Amino acid sequence: MKSHAKVVVIGGGVVGCSVLFHLARHGWTDILLLERDELTSGSTWHAAGGMHTINGDPNVAKLQKYTISLYKEIEELSGQATGVHLTGGVLLAATEARLDWLRGVVAKGRYLGIDLEEISPNEAAELMPLLDPKQFVGAVRNKEDGHLDPSGVTHAYAKAARKLGAEVERFTKVEGIVRRPDGLWRVITNKGDVVAEHVVNAGGLWAREVGRMIGLELPVLAMEHMYLITEDMPEVAAWNQNTGTEIIHAVDFDGELYLRQERGGMLMGTYEKANKPWSEFSTPWNFGHELLEPDIDRIAPSLEVGFRHFPAFQNTGIRQIINGPFTFAPDGNPLVGPVRGLPGFWVACGVMAGFSQGGGVGLALANWMIEGDPGADIWAMDVSRYGDWATMAYTNAKVRENYSRRFSIRFPNEELPAGRPLKTTPVYDLLSAKGAQWGVAYGLEVPLWYAPEGVKDEFSWRRSSDFQHVAKEVKTVRTRVGLSEISSFAKYRVTGEGAAGWLDRLLACKLPKPGRMTLAPMLKEDGRLIGDFSLANLGSPNSNGEDWFLAGSGIAEQYHMRWFEAHLP
Numbered sequence: 001m002k003s004h005a006k007v008v009v010i011g012g013g014v015v016g017c018s019v020l021f022h023l024a025r026h027g028w029t030d031i032l033l034l035e036r037d038e039l040t041s042g043s044t045w046h047a048a049g050g051m052h053t054i055n056g057d058p059n060v061a062k063l064q065k066y067t068i069s070l071y072k073e074i075e076e077l078s079g080q081a082t083g084v085h086l087t088g089g090v091l092l093a094a095t096e097a098r099l100d101w102l103r104g105v106v107a108k109g110r111y112l113g114i115d116l117e118e119i120s121p122n123e124a125a126e127l128m129p130l131l132d133p134k135q136f137v138g139a140v141r142n143k144e145d146g147h148l149d150p151s152g153v154t155h156a157y158a159k160a161a162r163k164l165g166a167e168v169e170r171f172t173k174v175e176g177i178v179r180r181p182d183g184l185w186r187v188i189t190n191k192g193d194v195v196a197e198h199v200v201n202a203g204g205l206w207a208r209e210v211g212r213m214i215g216l217e218l219p220v221l222a223m224e225h226m227y228l229i230t231e232d233m234p235e236v237a238a239w240n241q242n243t244g245t246e247i248i249h250a251v252d253f254d255g256e257l258y259l260r261q262e263r264g265g266m267l268m269g270t271y272e273k274a275n276k277p278w279s280e281f282s283t284p285w286n287f288g289h290e291l292l293e294p295d296i297d298r299i300a301p302s303l304e305v306g307f308r309h310f311p312a313f314q315n316t317g318i319r320q321i322i323n324g325p326f327t328f329a330p331d332g333n334p335l336v337g338p339v340r341g342l343p344g345f346w347v348a349c350g351v352m353a354g355f356s357q358g359g360g361v362g363l364a365l366a367n368w369m370i371e372g373d374p375g376a377d378i379w380a381m382d383v384s385r386y387g388d389w390a391t392m393a394y395t396n397a398k399v400r401e402n403y404s405r406r407f408s409i410r411f412p413n414e415e416l417p418a419g420r421p422l423k424t425t426p427v428y429d430l431l432s433a434k435g436a437q438w439g440v441a442y443g444l445e446v447p448l449w450y451a452p453e454g455v456k457d458e459f460s461w462r463r464s465s466d467f468q469h470v471a472k473e474v475k476t477v478r479t480r481v482g483l484s485e486i487s488s489f490a491k492y493r494v495t496g497e498g499a500a501g502w503l504d505r506l507l508a509c510k511l512p513k514p515g516r517m518t519l520a521p522m523l524k525e526d527g528r529l530i531g532d533f534s535l536a537n538l539g540s541p542n543s544n545g546e547d548w549f550l551a552g553s554g555i556a557e558q559y560h561m562r563w564f565e566a567h568l569p
Contacts, residue, residue, distance in 0.1 A: 001169050001192060002194065012041070012168065015362070019320075024544045025164060029164060031160075033158070039158055046322055049147045059377045063360025063364065084153075085148065088250075098138060112237045119139050120138065124141070130235060134565060135561065173190045174188070174213070175188050184197060194344040201348070202349060207327065209282060220395070222326060222327055224255075226270060226299055230316045255300045259310065266313070275403045292323040295323070312470050329386075337378075337382050340565065394419040413464060420440060423443045436448075445489045451466070491549070496546060497546060499547070535548065536549040
């Protein structure tokens with residue numbers, strides 16, 4: 001094993017291998033991946049292997065589309081079969097509210113270049129013959145859904161990276177990480193030390209443990225996840241024989257289910273309400289290729305709906321139930337990017353949809369490391385969206401909530417309650433007594449509007465119950481006077497020699513005179529907006545402008561501090 005490398009990637013799952021491949025494809029070849037066991041150990045090997053382009057965030061959806069389009073390239077480059085089956089799929093709506101949501105998905109897909117089409121339940125049944133069309137009110141067809149071989153894809157990334165000059169060391173356990181006085185990282189393993197300019201934590205189930213080696217507590221938690229595989233089904237055999245194609249994927253949101261063909265039978269997975277975390281405080285280092293004990297009682301309510309919506313399942317046996325852990329961040333999105341205060345340390349973890357997002361995560365991180373920018377707006381994945389306030393207790397509560405709502409609708413302006421209140425201001429109780437309805441920004445409770453006695457928020461795709469009350473508040477402030485609670489804003493003080501010149505380079509505005517304020521956009525080099533601030537000059541006329549106050553988005557506090565620190569003189 002080499003003793004020096006430009007980059008050390010820790011973790012040989014699909015995400016770590018994708019990062020390695022993308023770095024090598026960008027021309028960085030002095031790179032080394034360390035895997036404590038075999039590649040795919042952890043969550044990758046037992047994944048159901050589904051892939052899809054749909055995501056609530058358009059920028060993440062673009063990366064998912066890229067991921068799926070990448071599989072042909074890595075298969076050709078590596079010579080390793082990826083087992084990709086582009087069957088297409090149907091997203092099923094059993095309620096009008098879900099159908100409204102699906103229509104919004106179709107609209108997003110139109111401008112993202114994703115081929116989506118609203119179809120009737122009967123048309124869905126013609127494509128997916130196991131479903132009962134009477135159970136649904138509508139559906140959307142997605143021609144880009146499919147499934148793959150998790151092991152094949154992971155090894156294809158690794159083989160392609162090796163062909164481009166990267167190295168992979170299996171059975172190499174990372175035991176410690178130390179930052180040297182010269183700024184380089186010393187990665188301590190059971191086979192010796194490696195000194196690197198950059199370290200990427202793609203540790204998957206062990207991402208927390210890798211982070212703790214440098215004092216970083218990442219907000220991720222593993223959840224038990226089950227899917228079942230049926231015995232061979234005559235309906236599947238008949239469809240395959242008559243059409244020459246596989247049965248397509250299906251997502252049944254109300255049943256909390258996803259389905260696809262698996263050999264001569266079907267695979268059915270659940271995101272059950274009665275979910276269960278796994279290894280909440282630390283992940284055993286000797287875990288890797290084991291499965292967990294199935295608990296069919298936990299998923300029974302989902303299966304009951306599934307067997308009603310897909311009647312053919314009532315007449316078949318279950319061949320196997322797979323129960324394995326995989327990691328979530330509190331909001332279900334990955335944690336990607338540079339860690340503030342630790343130059344050269346990067347994360348790519350919490351990627352629960354690794355075969356839909358792994359390629360995009362690898363691309364974004366490689367761009368970031370080499371070019372200084374991920375190449376797209378990936379705020380939804382940025383590790384900086386969390387801070388020290390995201391405690392283990394908070395993470396546990398939010399991950400469980402997110403898992404249980406994986407297939408639930410989140411309406412506009414709907415605030416989810418788990419793990420709250422976490423942080424409050426001194427006037428929290430006073431405002432609550434006045435009817436404040438609370439949201440959250442960077443862990444802090446924020447008043448959104450005030451409900452009269454007896455009024456409760458009811459959410460909808462149309463106007464919710466708060467509309468008339470918010471309208472009254474707005475009119476009052478416009479025509480009379482109002483007091484805004486802005487504790488959730490991030491505040492910064494910039495002082496010292498050269499402060500004015502530094503701000504002048506950083507902000508796209510004319511600096512205000514002493515005692516004045518202005519709006520101050522902050523742009524990237526390519527002109528994209530990364531921050532919008534209020535800038536106040538606190539200096540006196542004779543102070544040479546060396547005392548400044550900035551107020552900006554509270555949820556982007558870590559993001560902006562990371563940017564400020566990276567651009568210090």
